[in-house]
Amino acid sequence: MKIRTREPTTHERWAQLRFSVVGQLLAAPPGRGDLQRELARLAATKWRDPVTGVPTTFGVSTIERWYYEARNAPVGSGRPTPAEGPQGSWLPDRDHGRARAGDPRTV
Numbered sequence: 001m002k003i004r005t006r007e008p009t010t011h012e013r014w015a016q017l018r019f020s021v022v023g024q025l026l027a028a029p030p031g032r033g034d035l036q037r038e039l040a041r042l043a044a045t046k047w048r049d050p051v052t053g054v055p056t057t058f059g060v061s062t063i064e065r066w067y068y069e070a071r072n073a074p075v076g077s078g079r080p081t082p083a084e085g086p087q088g089s090w091l092p093d094r095d096h097g098r099a100r101a102g103d104p105r106t107v
Contacts, residue, residue, distance in 0.1 A: 013050035021047060021058065022067045039063050 008016070021042055030038045039060045046055040 010051055017047060017050045018066045019070065021063055022070050025067050026070055035064075035067075036060070039067070 025035075025038060025042075042063050043058060043060045046057055048054070049056050
C-alpha cells in the first residue's frame, strides 16, 4: 500500500525553520546572562530560507522574539485543527459583527 505524503505548506516550513533556530535554546536554556551571547551566535549563523533555499540570516531581535514566543506558548499550541476554526479553541465564539449591526441575537 502506498502512503500519500503531502508537501508542507509555506507556513509550516517557516514554523519548522523558526523552531530549528530557537529549539536548541529551548532544549538547553542558556545560563543567567548568556542569552544575548547565544542570540548573537544564532544571528551570525546562515540559515536556508524554507521557500527559496537561499542562505539568509536573522537579526538578534527577531530570534529573541521567536524564542520568547516559543518559550511562552502553551504545549500543543500549534496551528488550530479544522474543528477549532481559524481562531483556535481557546478564543470565545465571535459575533461576526452582529453587535455592531444591532442584531437582537447578540443582546
